[in-house]
Structure formats: C-alpha cells, structure tokens
Amino acid sequence: MTHPTLAGSSRSSFAADWWRHAVVYQVYPRSFADSDGDGLGDIRGVVSKLDHLESLGVDAVWLSPFYPSPLVDGGYDVSDPRSVDPRLGTVDDMRELVADAHSRGIKVIVDVVPNHTSDQHAWFQEALASPKGSAARARYVFRDGLGPDGGEPPSDWRSHFGGPAWTRLPDGQWYLHLFAREQPDLDWSNRGVRDDLLRTLRFWGDLGVDGFRVDVAHGLAKDLAEPLRSQPNLDRQLPTDGSDPLYDRDELDEIYAEWRAVFNEYEPPLMAVAEAWAPPSRVSRYAKRGSLGQAFNFEFSTSAWDSDQLRGVIERGLASAERSGATTTWVLSNHDIVRHATRFALPNGVDLDAWLLTGGVDPAPDVAVGRRRARAAALLMLALPGSVYLYQGDELGLPEVADLPIDRLRDPIWERTNGAQKGRDGARVPLPWDSEAPHLGFGTGEPWLPQPAVFRELAVSSQDADPASTLNLHRAAIRLRGLLDASEDITWIDSPDGVLHFRRAGGWRCLTNVSGDAVPLPAGEMLLSSAETPVGDTVPRDTTVWYR
Ligand code: NOJ
Numbered sequence: 001m002t003h004p005t006l007a008g009s010s011r012s013s014f015a016a017d018w019w020r021h022a023v024v025y026q027v028y029p030r031s032f033a034d035s036d037g038d039g040l041g042d043i044r045g046v047v048s049k050l051d052h053l054e055s056l057g058v059d060a061v062w063l064s065p066f067y068p069s070p071l072v073d074g075g076y077d078v079s080d081p082r083s084v085d086p087r088l089g090t091v092d093d094m095r096e097l098v099a100d101a102h103s104r105g106i107k108v109i110v111d112v113v114p115n116h117t118s119d120q121h122a123w124f125q126e127a128l129a130s131p132k133g134s135a136a137r138a139r140y141v142f143r144d145g146l147g148p149d150g151g152e153p154p155s156d157w158r159s160h161f162g163g164p165a166w167t168r169l170p171d172g173q174w175y176l177h178l179f180a181r182e183q184p185d186l187d188w189s190n191r192g193v194r195d196d197l198l199r200t201l202r203f204w205g206d207l208g209v210d211g212f213r214v215d216v217a218h219g220l221a222k223d224l225a226e227p228l229r230s231q232p233n234l235d236r237q238l239p240t241d242g243s244d245p246l247y248d249r250d251e252l253d254e255i256y257a258e259w260r261a262v263f264n265e266y267e268p269p270l271m272a273v274a275e276a277w278a279p280p281s282r283v284s285r286y287a288k289r290g291s292l293g294q295a296f297n298f299e300f301s302t303s304a305w306d307s308d309q310l311r312g313v314i315e316r317g318l319a320s321a322e323r324s325g326a327t328t329t330w331v332l333s334n335h336d337i338v339r340h341a342t343r344f345a346l347p348n349g350v351d352l353d354a355w356l357l358t359g360g361v362d363p364a365p366d367v368a369v370g371r372r373r374a375r376a377a378a379l380l381m382l383a384l385p386g387s388v389y390l391y392q393g394d395e396l397g398l399p400e401v402a403d404l405p406i407d408r409l410r411d412p413i414w415e416r417t418n419g420a421q422k423g424r425d426g427a428r429v430p431l432p433w434d435s436e437a438p439h440l441g442f443g444t445g446e447p448w449l450p451q452p453a454v455f456r457e458l459a460v461s462s463q464d465a466d467p468a469s470t471l472n473l474h475r476a477a478i479r480l481r482g483l484l485d486a487s488e489d490i491t492w493i494d495s496p497d498g499v500l501h502f503r504r505a506g507g508w509r510c511l512t513n514v515s516g517d518a519v520p521l522p523a524g525e526m527l528l529s530s531a532e533t534p535v536g537d538t539v540p541r542d543t544t545v546w547y548r
Contacts (some may be wrong), residue, residue: 016268017109019211019294020327021485022059022387023478028335029066029088030075031430032392032442041185042066043089043428045443047097049433052460053106056395056471057478062213062336066094070120072182073161073412074335076215077118078266082203091207098208107210109271114197115216116183124184132173139193140184141176141224149447157230157246162416178219178246180412188220188255201262201270211263217295218276218285221251240279242364248278256291263293273329273389280316287324294326296389300381304348305373305542307498307514312504314384314500318489327386327488332377334391339427340377342400345370360402371397372542375473375530376512379544380500382477383510385488390474393431396458397470401426401449408449425449432459450490468532476528480546484508484527508548513539524548 033045043066046202053061065075068085075085084091098108117124123139130136132144133472141509143154145168153166154174159181166174167181176185186193201212223229224326231245242250263270274286274295286295297320299313316499317328332340338352345365357363374397379390404425406414430448432455434441440451440459456462463469487505495501498515513519518538527546539545 019271025058029065037444043093062109078119079120081200109211113215115219121181140295178248217274218248221249278384284320284324287326330381339400341370341374344373376544379530380512395474434461435459512544
C-alpha cells in the first residue's frame, strides 16, 4: 500500500505531518556545548550552535532531559519536570531556544520521563515522610516485603542497572525502581500521576515545543495485583500478547489516548515518539494515530554489518509503519548505545559490553573500516522513507570513547553491576567543535568527561572545509534527501549477495555494497557516494551510492 506522498507542502513548518520524514538531531544537552565554562553543556550552548544544525539541514532537534536532576542517571532522574536545571539555564533560555530554532525552520522536541521520578522529586520526599498506606505513597509503588519479617523484596523483579528492583526503607516498606534506586517508579493507576503528566505536556506545549520523546513508553502500565508475578529477567524477549507484568501492556493504549487528546489541542498537533522496547510485531501499537503517533525502531542499532540483517531491518520497519499508519524511524546511535562508527569497526557478533571492559582494545577496532561503514550506513538510512534520528556527533563520525578512566565514569550501570558493565559514558563525551580552542571548543571549563585526542581531527572546524568529510557528506545527503524525497515505499531491485539495492518513487536509487568486494556501478547519473574518493565504474566495498 502506498501512503500519501510527502509533497513539498509537508516540509513546511506548518504541516501537521512534518515529522513523517523529518531528520531529527538528538542533543544530549550536558555534552553538546557549554556556554558558561562550568564543564557542563547547557541550553545557551545549544542556542550558540544552531548555525551548525541549520547548516546540517535537520528538520528538528530533540533535547534529552535538561530538567533539574541530581544526575544519577544522566538527567533521566528528574526532580522537577516543568523547570530547567539551573546549571543548564532557565525556562526563558528554553523559550529563546524554541524561538530561535523556529525562526530557522527547526522544530524542537523534548524528552518526557513518565515512568519514574528522581528520589529528590517533591512527591517522593513527601512519600518518604508519609506513613504506609498514605495518599503520598500511593503515587509510587510501595509494598510490604515477603518472608516472616518482610525482609525479602516483594518480587524477584530486577533493575535494568543491576541488582533488585526494590529498595527497603527504614520503616520496613519497599519501593519499586526498574532503574536506579534513585529513580522510583510511579504508579500509573493513580489519577494524580496521570493528571500531572498532562500538565507537563501542556507546560512545554504552551512554551512552544513541537513534540515529545517518551522515555520507557512501554513501561508505565504494570500488573501490580498480588501476588506479584515473576519477571526474573528484564532483558528477555517480551511475550507478543501483552502478558508481561511490567512491559508493553494493553492498558497503555488508554493512557496514550489521553495524551493524544492533549497533543491535539495544539495546531499543528504535537508529535510524540515512543521509546518502546517491545517486540517488533507490537511496536506499531505505540505509533498508531490515536496513540503516541510514532515509535523508535532500534533495529539498525543492533544489526551487524550484514546485508541480510540490514534488509530484514528495513523490511520490518516499513511493515510496522504499514500497520500503524505512521512512518517508521531509523536509529543508528543514541546516548545509550555504543557509537556505530565503532560498532562497525569491530567484527560482527562481538559482545560490546565485554569489549568495553577491555578498554576498547580487544579486539582492536579497524578505524578505517568503521568510518567507511558508518558513512555508508548513514547514506543508506537517509535514503529510506520515514524519519531519521541522528545522534549528536554522528555527523562527525565520532567513535565510542572506550578508554575513559574508571574514576571518571558517571553512568550508574558501572557501579550497580559491580563493574561487570562499563556503561554508556563513552557515547556521551562532550563534542569537539574547534580543533584549536581549549577543550576543542566545547567550553572554557574542564569538560565533565575527558575528550580523547582523536576528537581533534574530527572537530567541526577540521571537517568544515573538506568536501569529502563525514560532516559534509551528512550535509549533502540531508539536503538531497529533502529534494528527492517523494513517497513512503521502496522497490527492491534484484542484486547479487551482499548488495542492498532499491528504487524510490521518482526513479532515484540507493545501492549499498555490504559484500567484501567491489560490485559494478549500474548505469545512471551519480547523485552522491559515501566513498571518500570518486567512484569509477564499480562501487567499492562498504559504500553506498545514490544515483538515477
Ligand atoms: C531510556 C533512556 O534513554 C536512558 O538513558 C535511561 O537510563 C532510561 N530510559 C531510564 O530513564
């Protein structure tokens, strides 16, 4: 089935479906740009770099949390969702960011974190000070423990960051936290919890933001009926019938229908994209028109450099979009994932957690291969219908920083797994802007995570004037995508093993060579190639070309 076309008008800022094919750039604010020299990126830092985003040509910027937070989980532990962390700026700074971005035709999406709050949130502090069975405790998930003295956790649920998902208070009760113990889970059967989130949506909607990225969107509704059912391994494959006690439950539909009604109060309606780690067959539920409207498809971020796997990812993503009526999304990297320039530099199948523990040396990444493949993957992704989510630094080809000193690690995963996993800091290292400036132009103060020497040659200033740079490849591809984009489907072209080849409406084609050898370049006009040197009559390995 062919969806309505993205005719010129939907690129306009006023079109309700602007998000369907948008290129969205994820800013991790504390690592993007530091305007006041405290070593932490901030909102005015983002404002100061809007020129960069404009020259890249992105349609929208998504800001990871910038709310007041004790930073136990990089800002995903929010202590006040309707405010700005004073270290990052003020609500007025956000207003200015939105106005400045809009004046350049760039939309702004912010994160909402509905599953949990920080333990420093006023509600949790009130719950701690209130007795068992109180209304204040009913906003969270408090339970008595098991065993004769209640000394056993209420269930065997585990935290994603390691250890039990329950922590006991001095008064004997336990509270649930699917992430760090400083991130207590809210109880979404509580009306006050639901209303407060609607308030948060309207707060940012009224300020002018264009949409939301919804954290742990598959986790809000839980089956908390006694006795609590077993869910011993949080990372196992979820059932496809919504029967898991913690995740991807059918009651979520009703929650998101309420949110949708709020989104539709705005003109154009606010958009939302779900972070829902649900089975591929169920992700489309979150993307339905009456629900959040779009969901992340993370499959590129877990795919090996293998043509069958990559083709499977594309086919499942497009099929999911057919089911929901939304468009799919494509994600190679984000703040939770080992950066793809590094993933693709490693042999297929390497256990990335184990590799990080070696400090990133065993096996040694092949940097040149990683760079080639990252460029080819970017062009493949940008040739697809649907929206593309780029992570800050993707456009520079930044690698994972795998050798951060242990005493600089900030991700709770390191401590909570007792050093069994290093965590996600290596994807969150402050960006290099200027190869000649102190701290590579991130800011005047010592950055909160140290930048590696290799960032110098990858800085924006180092790549800007080089037509073959990864930065200029992204600029060219995003510009061309906007001109060539037409329909929401693709037609596969028969090709030899190891080659992905498809046609878009209007006749332009994308060919990615994942095989180990060069393949013949089909006849036609070359539009763009990911290779760093001009392509002759063959497409080198690890290369994508657009032609017509
Ligand atoms: C997903 C976020 O992307 C991640 O960074 C965070 O740790 C968890 N949700 C918990 O909020």
